[in-house]
Amino acid sequence: MAGPVLELRNLNKEIARKDREPFTIFKNINLSLRDGEFVSVVGPSGCGKTTMLRVINGLMPRTSGEIFIDGKSASELDHELVMGFVFQGASLLPWRTSLKNVLLGLEGRGANAPENIARKYLDLVGLSGFENHYPHELSGGMQQRVNLARALAVNPRILLMDEPFAALDAQTRNFMQLELLRIWRETKKTVIFVTHMIAEAILLSDRVIVFSHRPGTIRSEFQVPLERPRTMEMRADPRFLELENILWKQIEAEVNASGGFAQM
Amino acid sequence: MSERTDKTISNLLKLGSIIAGLVLWHVLAVYVVNDPTFLVSPLVVVHTAYDMLFVTGELYPHLFASGWIFFYGFALAILAGVPLGFLMALSPAVRDYVNPWMTTLYSTPRIAFAPILLLWFGIGGGAKVAIVFLGCLFPILINSFYGMRVVNRDYVELARSFRLKPWALFVKILLPAAMPFVLAGIRLSIGRGLTSVAIAEWFGATEGLGYLVFFAGQTLNIPTLFVGVAAFAVLGILGFEIIRRVEAFVTPWRKGSQGG
Numbered sequence: 001m002a003g004p005v006l007e008l009r010n011l012n013k014e015i016a017r018k019d020r021e022p023f024t025i026f027k028n029i030n031l032s033l034r035d036g037e038f039v040s041v042v043g044p045s046g047c048g049k050t051t052m053l054r055v056i057n058g059l060m061p062r063t064s065g066e067i068f069i070d071g072k073s074a075s076e077l078d079h080e081l082v083m084g085f086v087f088q089g090a091s092l093l094p095w096r097t098s099l100k101n102v103l104l105g106l107e108g109r110g111a112n113a114p115e116n117i118a119r120k121y122l123d124l125v126g127l128s129g130f131e132n133h134y135p136h137e138l139s140g141g142m143q144q145r146v147n148l149a150r151a152l153a154v155n156p157r158i159l160l161m162d163e164p165f166a167a168l169d170a171q172t173r174n175f176m177q178l179e180l181l182r183i184w185r186e187t188k189k190t191v192i193f194v195t196h197m198i199a200e201a202i203l204l205s206d207r208v209i210v211f212s213h214r215p216g217t218i219r220s221e222f223q224v225p226l227e228r229p230r231t232m233e234m235r236a237d238p239r240f241l242e243l244e245n246i247l248w249k250q251i252e253a254e255v256n257a258s259g260g261f262a263q264m
Numbered sequence: 265m266s267e268r269t270d271k272t273i274s275n276l277l278k279l280g281s282i283i284a285g286l287v288l289w290h291v292l293a294v295y296v297v298n299d300p301t302f303l304v305s306p307l308v309v310v311h312t313a314y315d316m317l318f319v320t321g322e323l324y325p326h327l328f329a330s331g332w333i334f335f336y337g338f339a340l341a342i343l344a345g346v347p348l349g350f351l352m353a354l355s356p357a358v359r360d361y362v363n364p365w366m367t368t369l370y371s372t373p374r375i376a377f378a379p380i381l382l383l384w385f386g387i388g389g390g391a392k393v394a395i396v397f398l399g400c401l402f403p404i405l406i407n408s409f410y411g412m413r414v415v416n417r418d419y420v421e422l423a424r425s426f427r428l429k430p431w432a433l434f435v436k437i438l439l440p441a442a443m444p445f446v447l448a449g450i451r452l453s454i455g456r457g458l459t460s461v462a463i464a465e466w467f468g469a470t471e472g473l474g475y476l477v478f479f480a481g482q483t484l485n486i487p488t489l490f491v492g493v494a495a496f497a498v499l500g501i502l503g504f505e506i507i508r509r510v511e512a513f514v515t516p517w518r519k520g521s522q523g524g
Contacts, residue, residue, distance in 0.1 A: 057425055058424070059421055059424055059425060078427070079427055080427070081426065081427055083425075085422075085425040087418065087421075087422065087425075089418065091418050091419070091421075091422050093419065093422075093436075093437070093440070094517050095440040095441075095443075095515065095517045096517075104422075104426055104428075104436070105426040107432075107436075108429075108432060134517045135517075136517070154426070
């Protein structure tokens with residue numbers, strides 16, 4: 001069997017502070033994802049889960065530990081686009097149309113007919129016909145679709161998603177979750193999905209990782225005992241509810257350990 | 265439908281405001297002041313302007329003289345101010361070098377430079393262009409600097425995530441993000457540039473709109489004085505309109521989010 005697509009070994013992140021000992025964001029993260037696996041990371045606010053994604057993507061340097069992609073060190077692969085990052089907020093460039101936003105990662109990389117690729121991915125996320133719209137002409141949900149298309153268009157090995165639906169209203173969010181499941185089925189990407197919503201993590205994932213409060217460590221992990229394809233009805237499944245309950249208790253314990261909800 | 269009606273109402277209000285102002289001016293000049301060495305009716309001004317444009321044609325040399333001085337000073341200020349502002353934003357060393365000079369020169373009244381510049385560059389065009397250049401430079405420089413400094417960090421992070429090379433980061437992210445600020449600076453500098461033209465032509469010039477206004481004021485030729493002032497206003501409005509069109513062309517994504 002093939003090795004893991006992504007492997008984190010003893011990953012640590014500290015931030016230097018003046019005249020004080022460094023501040024540890026997360027420590028001893030060991031995690032591996034097999035090809036095509038969808039893994040969610042949940043945890044209390046400020047536990048370092050977003051920072052972990054950013055360190056994996058090289059947006060911030062790691063303090064120690066190793067990141068391997070298909071067995072190769074991430075430092076060696078730094079100039080290649082092996083990861084696609086779906087940002088939380090409106091990270092679309094306002095001066096580019098949908099099509100041009102999706103093209104951002106394809107330009108200057110010798111891609112064959114980049115525009116056709118960009119169109120294909122806009123179509124995949126259900127936005128054909130909106131190629132020439134500027135971001136401010138799109139709804140929040142549509143903007144996140146473009147965001148997703150842009151990350152997918154470079155055909156990355158791993159998709160890193162940082163609470164991509166957090167800013168959407170509940171209805172749009174549910175719809176986008178189903179859309180993401182469909183797109184994931186069609187592209188078979190390996191995904192790390194950071195969220196603070198337990199139900200979202202269960203619905204989408206093969207596996208859910210629970211982060212402890214600061215400094216973030218992996219407290220526990222659970223296989224999601226639900227078959228694919230997932231549906232919204234599964235949210236009422238006893239297995240779903242049981243896992244939701246367990247995960248909630250764990251996060252609650254972490255929040256209490258960090259000083260309670262008043263600290264959030 | 266209502267959007268269109270709103271626009272019509274807005275245009276009618278603007279037109280009404282102009283007409284009301286002109287009527288008030290006329291009434292003041294003819295019935296209240298009634299002294300042509302102090303204030304004349306807008307009708308007299310229009311008549312004089314007509315004469316100077318189509319009968320004697322004496323306005324043109326002044327218009328062209330001022331136009332060229334403005335154009336050269338303005339263009340040089342853009343050519344120098346935009347790159348220097350960008351460099352200041354991107355390099356702390358350049359910033360530290362330029363900042364004290366920028367602060368000093370910006371806060372000194374431009375009119376104080378006029379005599380020394382005339383001394384250095386002589387009565388010819390050079391000194392006038394230099395005065396206009398100084399007037400236009402700072403809004404452009406400061407806005408270019410600021411625009412590039414405040415580029416949203418998320419965009420820079422996005423560039424890193426897509427592994428854009430430094431040049432691509434500049435061209436695809438920083439430059440378009442700073443563009444609205446740069447254009448705002450250029451727009452601001454039009455007014456300052458025209459003021460500078462007037463200042464420059466008050467010192468020993470023999471032609472130009474500034475000279476015309478100054479000379480007319482000295483000889484109590486009120487209609488000509490108003491024509492000169494109006495010509496400045498027309499140049500200013502024209503410049504604004506040109507930049508507005510350039511903005512619509514260069515930053516088309518802001519069309520919807522920009523007020524008129």
